[in-house]
Amino acid sequence: MSPIVDARGVTKVYRTGAVEVPALHTINLSIEPGEFVAVMGPSGCGKTTLLNCLSGLDDIDDGAVMVEGADIHKMKDGDRTEHRAGRMGFIFQSFNLIPVLTAVENVELPLLLTGVKSGVARERSLNFLDRVGLSHRPKHKPNELSGGEQQRVAVARALVSEPAIVWADEPTGNLDSTMAIAVLDLLQEVNDAGQTILVVTHDDGIAAKAQRLVRMADGHIVADGLAAELLGTGNGVSAPGTRTAK
């Protein structure tokens, strides 16, 4: 089976005026379809940059990223955008909901983008809100929801179109442990259904849910293996919210 994501020699440098800050150094990484990959590492090591570059949100300075066989950085912006809409879902630490749209309107956006009919989109969105425990608040706007509720809407939005890959950047960073477990269970559930997940996290509990763990430091991948082995948890289970020592 060919990898769903295959990054070769990916290099990324941030430039601010005359100052250059290397963020990724010739990264090589392959992710198989259906994998649940956690990326861990200290702050500033390049985890989020890796996610952005692999997903095509950000440009790279060198190397190539093949997503489902296509070099995503060689695509035109429009094609890359279309690819994201059809095949990817995103969850961020700060929920990034559209404040002027209701919960259900936020969730149905990706479906409408891919041309799903409005009635169908609404029904599927309501179902997903139900799955994340928000069936009672579909018409509330983001600023009328709690942080946990907002993140559940964001998760529902990322998953509703059943994307091939879900990119999650600290998805439980703003949630309490109960809420974090609920979100993780949902991610686990979609992964079990065959969707690929790459999650950037500081949280050992989340990493323990993953099959594979990639550790980064200073823009390099320093470890890549089974999560259970790298975390040393044996059964691979720890409570979300516990963190590895940096």
Next chain:
Amino acid sequence: MLPVILILLVVSIYDLIRRPTIRRLALRNLTRRRGEAALVILGSLLGTAIITAAFIVGDTLGASVRDHARTNLGPTDEVVRAIGLGKSGEIEAALKSAPLPNTDGLLAMAAGGGSVATLGADPRAEPFVQINEVDFGAARAFGDDEGITGMAKAGQTPSGNEAVLDQNLADEVEVKAGDRIKLFAYGQERELTVRQVLETKGLAGYGSSNLFVAPGTIASFVSAATLGDALGAAGNPPSSLVLVSNKGGVFDAADFSDSVTKELNKRITDLPGAEVVEAKRELLDDADANADQFKQIFGGVGAFSVIAGVLLLVNIFVMLADERKSELGMLRAIGLKRNQLVRAFGMEGAIYALVSSVFGVLAGIGVGRVVVIFAAGLFRGDGFRGGLDLIFSLNSSSLITSFMLGATISLVTVWGTSIRLGRLNVIRAIRDIAEAPPSGRSRIRAVVFAVIGVFIGLLLLQSGINQDNWFGALAGVPIAAFSSVTLLRPLVGRRFAVILGAGAALVWGIAVFTILPSALEKTEFNAFVVQGVILVGAAVAIVATNDDLAIKVVNSLGVSRRTLAARLGFAYPLARVFRTSMLLGMYSIVVFTLTFLSVFSNLFGAQAPRFARETAAGYQVLVDSNYSNPVPSNALKEADPNVEADAVLFQAYPKWTTQDEHEPTSWQVSGFDEALLARGTPVLQDIDPKYASSRAAWEAVLHDPSLVILPDFFLQGGGPPSTTIHAGDTIRAYDTVSGKTADLKVAAKVESDFVFNGPMVSQAFHRSFFSTSTPSRHYVSFKPGADARLAAARFEGKLVNYGVQADTFEDKISEALEQQEGFLGLMRGYLALGLIIGIAGLGVVMVRAVRERRRQIGMLRAMGFPSRVVRQAFLIEAAFIAIQGIVLGTVLALVTSYNLLTHSSTFGGQSINFEIPWVPIIVVLAVALVASLAASAFPAGQASRIKPAVALRIAD
């Protein structure tokens, strides 16, 4: 105004020096995004620019009229005048009976009126010339400064057939020294040789077109046989004058006018027929009145733009606060007090306000210059004071006042907005949660304010009705209605409370001129500003409250990939009701005024043939001739054999007082006879109910010397008619020569006295009462098939000796209307500045919106929104506001102008047919819409180019 600025500035200056935290917050935020700060300043400076330009237009007009003191009077401050020749010595002796305090010279003169033409087959003519006889040596010595007399290089007094002309007259008839001219006066004519042309200045410019002749020339024109007629020459009979110069220069000498005039009047009590004219004082007062009037008109038109600027400033500050909401909440959380937060915002705003006011004044000078350039063409025509050359004038006091006004408006707006923003809830701000509904205490406070508002509104209404106070009549009901929204809300819900309250204000704003005509009879231009604000405010409140219905309509059309941009485009303005209302208000008020002016400027132009028909009483050509040499009817018939009939109007220029004007003021009066009514009657309005028709009213005036027909604009300089005189009221006429007065009862009114007949009385009364009654005007009709325009030209060519000026009624009225249209067009151009505020404002708001939504745009792009959809969403948002503003402004303006024209007396009752000038309106609105979209295209493009990862990574 100054105390307001000072208090607000003192607080900011104190904070700047003594409060480093506040200073740091304000200054860092100010310099955080320099490009956007420049946009904020650009949006804010236009208000000050508009105020400055209004002042400059007023100053320029005032200075241009005041300049006549230099060019037409020089050292002359008062004139003692008596009709008839040879009386100067007697007057001078009376004045010199004792030293005259505060004066430095007297100058005896003789003056008369005539017309001048060049010789040859195709003569050039000036029909109205002042003929002067004065000793040039004495003239040079008049007053204490030879330089201001204009006679320094005049040489010897003319002798024999010598003539000395001022430059105005020489230019008019195109002559130079050595040329020969023909002078016509009092039925005589004589050839003269131009000896010299003098600069139009001081005594050399006394009168409008001056001709100096040898002493005794005027007397030689007035033979014993014509003396009686000559003395009766309206406006310019042969007169003896003594000019008086007060101590001081050209302008400051007028300060002594009151005391000198009082003394002069005492000295001439024994000289029958002699009168004192405060020439310079009257001219300068007239200049100030004109300046004030134009400041008011342009300031009033500009007020719409200033209001748009204020709304923009409020919007910008609310956006700034929204964008920084969590920062502000955090600052409050770590201990920044509410008043410190307000002061930090206040300081930031104060810097914006001061900088934008300085640049606004500079921009205003440029705008004023442009307006003056366009206005110069309009003023050069005959309509305003017989033609006026505009002299661009800048008064430092006006610039300072404009700066202060602009800065005060900005500062008060900024501080008011800051106080509102300072009320944020710390936790809700940090967590970006919606504001809670008002607590019990603030609800009680709101109810108390609402009750007070209703009470004040009703009191204003009462004062409006009882005291004919336009503001109370106009604003009372809307204030009460808007205040009642808070009281109605618990009973009928927010939506219906706003619909009821704002709806009542809207209906009142449209219909008030019909409901309370007497209270709004004497309106100022500002009344239309208040009306515009009421209408737009009420309409915007209703629309903004019900805008959510728009999204339902959009959703009902089906939500799909194609309509995503529309959904996003609508979602933001619908979610930010306050901000949308501000933007919508800003846009609507400008469109409202532009459409309103378009309707009026086009309406008048289209009415020329009808006005001509209604004015001409069945005649075709209007003939005016020199007062000192009026053209007789037989001369007209000789000049053109096609003349079928003519009606003679006797004219005079006496003084008047009315219930509105207590100071005797000069205005033309005409006397008519049966001939004027032989072919039809000029159309009347506001006819005394005693008379069944226009004809009945004219017949009554013809036979009753105590009756008069009055023009609508009687004793009024400009603007909409603001008289309270109606049929049945009485006015008083003063014959300054005989000292007689007569009370005349108004039988009816003429709508627009385009041909400037003034009040119309019977010819019998005119000739018996007014000492200077002269048959100088004719209404002429021609045999069928004759070309009236050609006949008018023929009269002017053949009757040069009478100083004849002839025009068809339609040409005469078209010319007057063109000037009126020109002014409205100028004002429309001036108001277009407001449109720039609206368009630039929309652009600024969109730029800030992109900044504010950067992260959200990043998320949308991450989710797969094409950049095209993001761009479209922004453009749809801008178009949504612009189209709503255009529709609101246009509909309100059309309804209001229709109502004003057809149901109120303000613009002449039902006599003007309402027509919508679609072409200019559509052009203006299309330009507005396209320009708004163009202004929004840049930020929309910016939004579409946002890189998702960058936007999500960097909040700022």
